[in-house]
Amino acid sequence: MDLYYLGFINPWRKSVNNKERKRIKIINFIKNNTLGIEPANFNGAMFQSLKKESNNKFKHVQVNHFNKEKLLRIALIGNPNTGKTTLFNRLTGSSQCVGNWPGVTVERKEGIVRAGGLQAKIIDLPGVYSLSPYSPEEIITRNFLLGSQADLILNIVDATNLERNLYLTTQLMETDIPLVIALNMADLLNYKGKIVDYCQLENELGLPVVSISAGKNAGINSLLERISDFENEDIKKNLKFYNSNIERKINKINEILKDFKKEFNNKRFIIIKILENDEYILRSLGLNFEILKRIQAIRDSSELMLLQDEIINSRHRFVGGIVRKTVQSTKKLKEISISRKIDKMVTGKYTAIPIFLGIVMLIFYITFGPIGSFFEKSTRSLIEDGINHAARVLLSQFNAGKTLSSLVEAVVSGLGEVISFLPQMMILFGFLAALEDSGYMVRAAFVMDKLLRKIGLSGRAFVPLLMGFGCSVPAIMSTRILENKREKNLSILLIPFMSCGAKMPVYLLFMNIFFVRNKALIIFLIYISGIIFSILTAVIFKKIILRGSRAPFIMELPDYKIPSLRNIYIQIWENLKDFLERAGTIILGSTVVIWFLQCVDLTLKFTSNSSKSLIAVIGSIISPIFLPCGFGNWKAAVALITGMISKESIVSTLAVVFSNSDIDLKTALNLTFTPASSISFIIFVLLYSPCMAAVSAVRKELKSTSKTLLVMGYCTGLAWIASTITYQILKLILVG
C-alpha cells in the first residue's frame, strides 16, 4: 500500500515535528496492521481519524509491490534553453513517459532514474525565468512546488548565463524544498574566456553545486551521487537577499499569520509573494478580511510599487554580487561572439528572409527529393517483396481460406502503404527537432514577428505553428506558451492548416502516380497553400476572436548551438513510437473495419462484389457531395471518412478499397483519379477537419465543445470550397 504517494509520509522532510512523527508512526502501523489489532498506546481520536482517512484513500489504490517508498521525487527546474531537456533525457534514458499536467495540457514529462542506491522519479517542469504568476508555465511550476509534490529541486543553471539563471534560483531557495544546483555548460564558458569557481559558488549560495555538461554527458554521476546524498549535506542556504526593512516586514507578516494560526509549508516564499502583492497566492491562501487588512497595513507602510521593485532589485543585487565573486575572466573577451557573427547573416536586413526560405526549401528537398524517396522505395520493397510475399507463402502453406487471405492482404497492403512513408516522416521530424535545438526558432520568431502581427499573432506563435508541420497535437498543446488568449485561440485555429506529417503519405501516394517529375515542387506548393489558407483564415477571424489581455513580447535570444544528435534521435524515436502505437491500434483497426464493411453486403452476407458492399452503400450516400471537387466516387468518400480518425488511415483505406488481386493500388488510382482531381483531393485532405487526436487537443485547449465543432466545421467547409475551385480551374488548365 502506498502511503507515501498519498502524501501521508514524506521520509525526506527533515523538519517533522512530534505530532507529525506520531502521525507517521500511526500510519506505518495501519499500513502493517493486517490483523486489525487496535493499538493501546496511540491517541485514540487521532488514530481513528487517520484510519478512516486512509481507508477511504486506499479504496482506489492498487497494491503495488514495487518499492515506491524509496522513490524520491525530483523536480527538474530551470530557465528555458539551459539544456534541461538534454539533462532529463540523460538522467532518465528511455524510461520516460509523457502525460499532461492535471487540469492543463502542457506536456508533463516524467522519468525514472535508477543509479546506485538512488531510485527517483524526475519530473520535468516547464522552463521558467521566475516564479511570478505572469505566465502559465510559471503557475504550473509554482503550484507543483507549493503543492509539496517534490522532495528535491534539481535546478539546472546555465553557467554561460549565470546572472539570469540565478535569479530563478533565489526564488527556489525561498521554498522549504531542498535544492541541488546542476551547473551546466561550464565548459562552454571557458571558450568565452571565463571560469566559474563552483566551490565558491557553493559557499556563496549555501547550496550543493555540481558542474556538469549534459550535452557531453560529463559530471552526471557526481550529480547523482550528490542527489542521493542530499540529506547529509550540512550547508546552510544563504538567504540574505533583502535589506533589514524588507526582513522586518517578512517577520511582521509571519507574526500575523501566526496570530491567525495559519500554518503552511514554504512560508518564507509565500510571505515574500504576499509582499510582492501576488494576488494568486493571496487568493489561494483563503485569508479572512481581518488578516488581509493587517497585511495591507504593513505593505502600505512603504509605497507598494517601490516595495515590489525593491524585492526584485534585491534579488538581482544578490545574484550580481555572487557572479562577481565567482566568475573570473581568464583572458580578454572576444568582442563579437560567434552567434553574433552568424546572426549578421541569419537575421540580417536583406539576408534573413532568403535564408529562412532556403532552410525550409532545403528541408523539403531532402525529405521529398532523392534522399527521402530512396528510403521510401527501400521500405516499400522490403514490405512488398518481404512481408507481403512471406504472408502469401504462409497463407498458401496453411491452406488458409479465401476470407483470411483477403483480410491478411488488406492489412498488409493498408498498413504497408502507410509504413512505407514512415522514413520521410521521420526525416521531417528530425529536421524540426534540429531546428528547435539549434536556437534558430527564436531567430525565426524575431524575423517573422512583424509579419505575424499583421494577422493578429506574434513571433511567439511562430514556434507552435512550425511544430504543426510535424504533428498538430503537440503543436496545439504548445499554444499554452502564448499568454495572450486571443493569440492562443487564433493559433489553435491555424495549426491544422500547417500540413502535418501524417498527411504526407497521401500527397506522396498521388505524386508518385501523377507528378513523378515535379514531386518535391508540387508538395512544396501544397504546404505553401496550407500557409496561405491559414493567413486567409487569420484575416477572417482576427476581428471575430475577442481581444485578450496584452502580454509583452520579449524573448531571450539564446546562443546558437550544434543540435545534439541524441536529442534529435530521442525526438524521432518518440514520434516513431507514437506512430507505431497508432499503426497498431487506430490505423489497424480502421483497416480491418473497412475491409469487413467491404466484404459484406447490406444483409451482412459475404460478397465478392465490392461495389455492392456495405461500405459502397455508405460511401455512395456521401460521395455526391464531392462531385464538384472531382472525386465523387464512394471509395474516395470512405477514405476521407476514415481520415477523420487519423490522417494515415486515408492511405490505408485507399489501399484496401482500391486494390484487389487483379489490380494494384497505383493502377487503380490512375484509372479513378485524374491529375486535376488528385490535386483537389489533396487540397481537401490538407484543409478538412483535423484527426481525432488533434480534435481532442483542440477541445482541451479551447475548453469549449461548440468552438471545437466550429473549428471542425470551418475546416471542412473551407476544404470543400477550396478543392472545388482548385478542381474546376485545374480541369480547364490541364485539359487545355
Add this chain to the structure above:
Amino acid sequence: MNLSELKMNKRAMVVDVVGERSIKCRMMEFGFVFGAELEVVKAAPLGDPIQVKLGENDFIIRKDDAKNIIVE
C-alpha cells in the same frame, strides 16, 4: 528617453521601468532594473522588434514594449 528611441550601438543605462504591473515586473525580472547597462544591437529585417544586449544576454523586444523602459 525610452529604449525604442535609443540609437543603434549606443550604450545606455536603465533608469526606470514603467507601465502595467505585469509587464513591468516581467521586464524587471529579465534584468531591466535600475543601473543595468544595455545596447541596441540591431533591428529585425522589417524594422521591429529590436535586439537588445543586456549584460551578457541578448533579448528581442518589440518597440511597443521597449517604450516602457526608460534609459539614459
